[in-house]
Amino acid sequence: MKRFYLESYGxxxxxxxxxxxxxxxxxxxxxxxxxxEDADVVLVNTCSVREHAEERTLNRLAVLTRLKAKNPALKxxxxxxxxxxxxxxxxxxxxxxxxxxxxxxxPAVLPALxxxxxxxxxxxxxxxxxxYLPPPRPRLDARNLKGFVTIIRGCNKACAYCIVPTTRGxxxxxxxxxxxxxVHELVLxxxxxxxxxGQNVNSYESAGVDFPELLARCGAxxxxxxxxxxxxxxxxxxxxxxxxxxxxxRLAPWLHLPVQSGxxxxxxxxxxxxxLDQYLAAVEAAREAIxxxxxxTDLIVGFPGETAEDFAETCAxxxxxxxxxxxxxxxxxxxxxxAARRDDDVSPEEKQRRLALLLEVQRRLSHEVNQAxxxxxxxxxxxxxxxxxxxxxxxxxxxxIVVLPWSxxxxxxxxxxxxxxxxxxxxxxxxxxxxxxxP
Ligand code: SAM
Ligand code: SF4
Numbered sequence: 375m376k377r378f379y380l381e382s383y384g385x386x387x388x389x390x391x392x393x394x395x396x397x398x399x400x401x402x403x404x405x406x407x408x409x410x411e412d413a414d415v416v417l418v419n420t421c422s423v424r425e426h427a428e429e430r431t432l433n434r435l436a437v438l439t440r441l442k443a444k445n446p447a448l449k450x451x452x453x454x455x456x457x458x459x460x461x462x463x464x465x466x467x468x469x470x471x472x473x474x475x476x477x478x479x480x481p482a483v484l485p486a487l488x489x490x491x492x493x494x495x496x497x498x499x500x501x502x503x504x505x506y507l508p509p510p511r512p513r514l515d516a517r518n519l520k521g522f523v524t525i526i527r528g529c530n531k532a533c534a535y536c537i538v539p540t541t542r543g544x545x546x547x548x549x550x551x552x553x554x555x556x557v558h559e560l561v562l563x564x565x566x567x568x569x570x571x572g573q574n575v576n577s578y579e580s581a582g583v584d585f586p587e588l589l590a591r592c593g594a595x596x597x598x599x600x601x602x603x604x605x606x607x608x609x610x611x612x613x614x615x616x617x618x619x620x621x622x623x624r625l626a627p628w629l630h631l632p633v634q635s636g637x638x639x640x641x642x643x644x645x646x647x648x649x650l651d652q653y654l655a656a657v658e659a660a661r662e663a664i665x666x667x668x669x670x671t672d673l674i675v676g677f678p679g680e681t682a683e684d685f686a687e688t689c690a691x692x693x694x695x696x697x698x699x700x701x702x703x704x705x706x707x708x709x710x711x712x713a714a715r716r717d718d719d720v721s722p723e724e725k726q727r728r729l730a731l732l733l734e735v736q737r738r739l740s741h742e743v744n745q746a747x748x749x750x751x752x753x754x755x756x757x758x759x760x761x762x763x764x765x766x767x768x769x770x771x772x773x774x775i776v777v778l779p780w781s782x783x784x785x786x787x788x789x790x791x792x793x794x795x796x797x798x799x800x801x802x803x804x805x806x807x808x809x810x811x812x813p
Pocket of ligand 1: 385536537538703705
């Protein structure tokens, strides 16, 4: 019996793929182990979105391949986006890597491992395969409450900075019956929250079913549970999606709608496919239909040519929209993308300064936005107990953590009504209705 160890970096979709790899190997007589030292095969599923992620992974691979000193039979494989992007280059950087399988060729991991077992060597595989990994066994997160289902792979957009369309290839939507079945199984196993995943979930289209219809079909699965989805592209945000969200209490009032920049000029240079006005109109429509909506976004600072005015426009946008929170990244040139051909002309120090300024704005805004929750009563999902302080932890549909006084009445997996008593930064504090005062 061969033992394998798996590590996953990057987005939730990589976690999902890693679980698919696990299933494929287990179905063929391999057993997963939790320490690389105990493995015959070590596989790392990688991310290429920013250079920093790749550098960290290369360092990690150097550490993992050193295990061969004690276990010369050990095979080390790299799969996913970095393998797809770098191909044979990985072996040049880390010569003791045995296996390189790109994100579009993941099923090739199994035959490549079998070839290695026969003593053959394997060339990097990056040619796209027309079949995909088996879906993972329906599995909940560490707290046994949440499940994730990839509904669409790849991306048909061509944002100037982004490597994803290269590494993941064009969009392929899964059959709606497969998606609904998987969500249903998660719910039957006790999932209280299921998140539909994709680089661009709202361009989903399969067997005549579009994204709003898929939401309706998943949302019809009975039980007390919540449905979320991420990531949505502003251009594909159909009014029907917002209407479904507004009409179905099952759909969490949370929308992650990456804008990337508040500068009209840069949105164009980024090839984002929408204007600032179209983005703001999508935000307004969503907020009008779903007054309780929490809105989050992604931002990039230091894109080539970003001037102080462009950056000021991003800050102004953030103040105007008043996001519940956002993720901000320093621009990282990715070889092969359109932006990488431009001069990376914002210095690392200036990128850092802009990032720090944005995070400062975020802290203030999140605090202000969250103050508006004080005094409100919201439905929360009890998630567990804070190991350090012993408080109860719960989450609203808006994806906000609410800290509750611990009591035996708090059962992880149960929904209850909680009144918010105070807000600090990103965290809300509250008490179950008719219960002890808040911590
Ligand atoms: N498909 C989603 C979208 O369009 O927003 C997410 C894709 S990407 C994996 C997640 C985020 O990483 C992006 O929203 C963007 O802010 C950031 N990102 C992508 N490429 C980047 C780059 N070259 N440098 C810095 N940040 C980047
Ligand atoms: Fe990358 Fe743009 Fe596609 Fe998102 S929509 S994955 S940022 S190319």
